Amino acid sequence: MNSVVIIGSGNVAQHLIKAVEKAPDLDLVQVFSRSHSGLKHLVPQEKITSNYEELKDATIYLICVSDNAIPSVSYALPFQGKLVAHTSGSVTLQEMSTQNRRAVLYPLQTFSKQKELDFTKVPLCLESEYETDYEILEKIASALSHTVYKIDSTQRQALHVAAVFVCNFVNHLYKIGNDICDEYDIPFAILRPLIMETASKITVLSPNEAQTGPAKRNDTTTINKHLNGLTKPNQKELYKILTKSIIDDVEKL
């Protein structure tokens, strides 16, 4: 049975703790957290440490800390030659200390402590410094999720940017929808079915086939009506540039 130590107590760490505990083929040995407080509901006290020197032996150490802390945490580990993976989309393998066998297990999903999700459906993007470690990494990842991909550093970087577009930027457009509803005294809930359907549509159509709306039709009457109606400068600017980007795409076809 493969054993796991998780370092961190944030969004990803907490989802991973639950996922490891659920996986019949994995053993959660220990969790490292600077502050124990946030983990009490998830892990028995004796499995939590805030002292690197107390870290126990495990097949893999998963560093689930803020991107900028990954290098220093990797250097703080008091052992050598062990398998150590971070979970970041944007940190390279090379930024970790060479004292251990470096790897990446990047879960391509948006995690918040407050929102439950089924970890077995989270795509896991794997990379390992040594070819021989890939098999172990894959076995551990497959115990956590049904979808596992081999993704190198360049691809992972690209995926992370793609994720910013389809998650962070998309959410910001939801926020703008919410702002417009507030301005006109409309409950935001009215937009939710449209938001869900827009996301679910691309499971049967490509985003290209699914594109609709005034920009796609180059319907300048409606576009101008909308631009005149928008009162906030950032909304106007985003409307213009996104419309232009859609029109340019159509013209390229």
Next chain:
Amino acid sequence: MNSVVIIGSGNVAQHLIKAVEKAPDLDLVQVFSRSHSGLKHLVPQEKITSNYEELKDATIYLICVSDNAIPSVSYALPFQGKLVAHTSGSVTLQEMSTQNRRAVLYPLQTFSKQKELDFTKVPLCLESEYETDYEILEKIASALSHTVYKIDSTQRQALHVAAVFVCNFVNHLYKIGNDICDEYDIPFAILRPLIMETASKITVLSPNEAQTGPAKRNDTTTINKHLNGLTKPNQKELYKILTKSIIDDVEKL
């Protein structure tokens, strides 16, 4: 029992035909279509006409044609004093002919003929010229969907813009995610769970609470890494302006 005539044979018309046929309290009297061909699988031949003069009596006539054709179709109707509603988010009530009792039944959803959906979950936004017609309109709408809202022309205009942001523009961001995946030989399917979760998250969190990512954290290292990695000018420009819009929002809090 209220009776319905549907004018048009496009995306909305086809979904409405199925919804009316399913509703026990509604009777589909007839469908008007310039070209019969696209409706054969949905409606018996004798219920289809391409001649306005042949239109039968009904409680409501639903004009489901392209926005720019709504006025001319409303003028082409050979009768007077009947309840006539269009289904557009952006056309005002005033753009229709005064010869009939004007109304709007705007389904706030994205429809494609190829994609099935549960019409009872589509929010219907209602408006009527005469107060006395609102009750009839509401009864018909409630037979089609569980969520019905009274929305005036100004609100509907605003909602249509909001819908462009959370549907058309969001889909364009999916398209960019797809383009990036293609460029780096990554299957687009890897992004689908993230896309679904991002949409489903705002059923439990507000878009403001759900916002994450480098822009939200003002993580300039990652932002610059991403900007350097992007090769297409439109992707770079959208990345910059969306990042700025998120940062400005955070600063306003």
